Amino acid sequence: MQPEDLEKLVRTRMPFGKHKDMLICDLPGNYLAWFAREGFPAGEIGQLLQLMHELDHNGLKDLLAPLRMQR
Template identity: 45%
Template sequence: MFDKQDLLDIARTEMPFGKYAGRTLIDLPEPYLLWFRQRGFPPGRLGQLLALTLEIRIEGLEGMIRPLKRGIPGPLRR
C-alpha cells in the first residue's frame, strides 16, 4: 500500500537540480530514474521519493499519480 503523502509529494515536488530541474518527479524520464538507481539516489526525502517514483513507473502506475497534479494549489518546491 502506498502512503497518501508520498503520492502527493511525487505529483507536486519538482526536481531541484540537474538536467530536469523544475519537472515534477512523476514527469521525470524513466531512464533518468534508472540512472539514479545505478549511481545511487540522493540522500534523504528526495532520494526516497525518486526511488518510489521509479517503482511506480516500472509497474505502470503513473496513471494514479497524474490526476493528483490537477486542482492542487501550486507545486511544492525544494
C-alpha cells in the first residue's frame, strides 16, 4: 500500500455492479466482505477494494475522514 492509495479510496468510484458509481470508501461492509469471500477483481480496482475491506473489517474507516474533508 502507498499513501496515495488512501486518497484513491475517497475519489475512485465503483465502475461496475450493484453499487456502480458509489465511492469505494462508501461501499457497504457486506459488499466488501462478499468480494473477500468470492475473490477481488484483477487490477487496481481489486487492490483498492481489498484495501477498503481491510479498513472496514478492522474498524479503521475513520482514517479516511481527513482525506474526505480535503475533497
